[in-house]
Amino acid sequence: MRRRVLLAWGGGAGRGHVVTLKVMAEALGNQYDYDAALCRMDHAAELSHLCDAVYPSAGLYNQRQLRKAAGSPGTATWGDFLGDLVFAYPERLQLQFDWWVEVLRTRRIDLLVADFAPVSMLAARALGIPSVCVGTGYSAPPPGMDAFPILLSQYSTLVHDEAVLLDNVNALLKRAGAAPMDCLSDVYRASVSMPRTIRQLDPYDGMRAESLLPPLNEAVPRSTGTGEEIFVYFSTAETAYAPIVEALCAVKLPVRAYLPGADADLLARLARAGVTVETAPVAADLIAMRTRLMLNAGQHGTLCMGLGLGLPQLAFPQHLEHEYHARRAAELGAVDIVPYRSWEADRIVAAIDDMHADGDRTVRVRALSEALDPDLFGNIGALVRGRVEPLLA
Structure with missing residues (x-):
């Protein structure tokens, strides 16, 4: 039986997420069947020739109530950002999780490839489905960090307590019959992690156990410096x-x-x-x-x-x-x-x-x-x- 791969995009904007998922599918080749679940359909046509089905996903969008109540400081860490998206809101997190579980089950998915789709990775974990974490280094952090680091020194005010966010995730996993996580960054504990970046742009340089994937698909010609x-x-x-x-x-x-x-x-x-x-x-x-x-x-x-x-x-x-x-x-x-x-x-x-x-x-x-x-x-x-x-x- 042919294996089915779900290309999942859960949050953010821009064409780059779709391009990365397309690169992954083209690299794996046509011996597998593909679905794509996308939070934005603007560039869905770029995946349509590769997939049996392309459909809207459960999208992650900023829930800024708690941030506004704190005076709207800039997001300090990726964990702080996860709190804004959905992880500080247990009911919304459960709805997201349930949607991904349903898709993974009904479409009989054998492998998840997730670009900026952390809740889909939790669903795959609960179902025992292998997962691949892709994206930029910024949006695909390594697991096992006790706390997400501050990314820009001028944004250092934390709105969300990672311990609270972790409790929300572990309560979700417990209800699904899955083992708890030790730290919030373990949301990104995929079977394989392949962020596409270079170490010079990676916020987590030196913290990863797996190697990076080069960000460009093929060598591009270098400018001669004569263009205007x-x-x-x-x-x-x-x-x-x-x-x-x-x-x-x-x-x-x-x-x-x-x-x-x-x-x-x-x-x-x-x-x-x-x-x-x-x-x-x-x-x-x-x-x-x-x-x-x-x-x-x-x-x-x-x-x-x-x-x-x-x-x-x-x-x-x-x-x-x-x-x-x-x-x-x-x-x-x-x-x-x-x-x-x-x-x-x-x-x-x-x-x-x-x-x-x-x-x-x-x-x-x-x-x-x-x-x-x-x-x-x-x-x-x-x-x-x-x-x-x-x-x-």
Whole structure:
């Protein structure tokens, strides 16, 4: 009998989650059958040719009541974030758990591949189904940590007590007849953990027992440094910030943009201003050939692509995960950061002009790209099959 794999995405936004699940399925190959349960269906078509069924999942969304009551401090740890999502709310956690248990049972799933889907991993644990934890290093932390570490020093106020969150999980597991966990991070105790990142961007560098999966599917051509375009990739709500749009319309340099989250009116406005608007993802070799500077939100996958291409980047982080990764990339010298919604259009244009004209920065980032090459690229298919196929034997 053919084995069935569930590709699960439970929370977050952006195309990268779907891309990672697609990479996992393509690596394992067509000897297995696939379902996909996705918290957002925006990019579901990218999985439809691989799967028997693609359907909405029980999605994780911020429940901010307790955080607002505490004065709305920034999320301090990943455990603190789990509390916001659902783990501080036992009834909602139970509903999520029950949904995943039902899907795993009725679809007769033999293996779970989970990207930002921690409750699905608890359900698989309770049912004795092997699981693979994927995602970025940020969203796929290692198990066995007594407490999740503070990620950014300026955000150190904890709203949620991990002991309370752990009690909520263990009560859930007890009702399901499963063994309790020793610490909250054990939510991520999968059969195999394969976060896609490099150690330079990994919040848990030095804490993992398993090796990382390279973040890029294949080697991309390194920029020669002769391109002139600004390449813009904003995948969600970045263009809701008016100064970004005003800056893209005002900059005098050639701009090419792929904005899958933008509406038709905004795309038309950019086109009238002279921006080349793309309606599909742009091939890496064309970005390498044409581009001198990348603009993005600090998304992990896009940052890694820019590092592989050897292109400087200007990042506009929209939340703490973006900010964390952008700061780590900035420490490498590859990225400058526009603080969240704090700059007006003229300052953004000036920053674009300055980075575009900085030839020394271009040379340094290309050299950094060469140094990072062994970490960024690898034989993804062979690595995935070698670690995951034994779970389906």
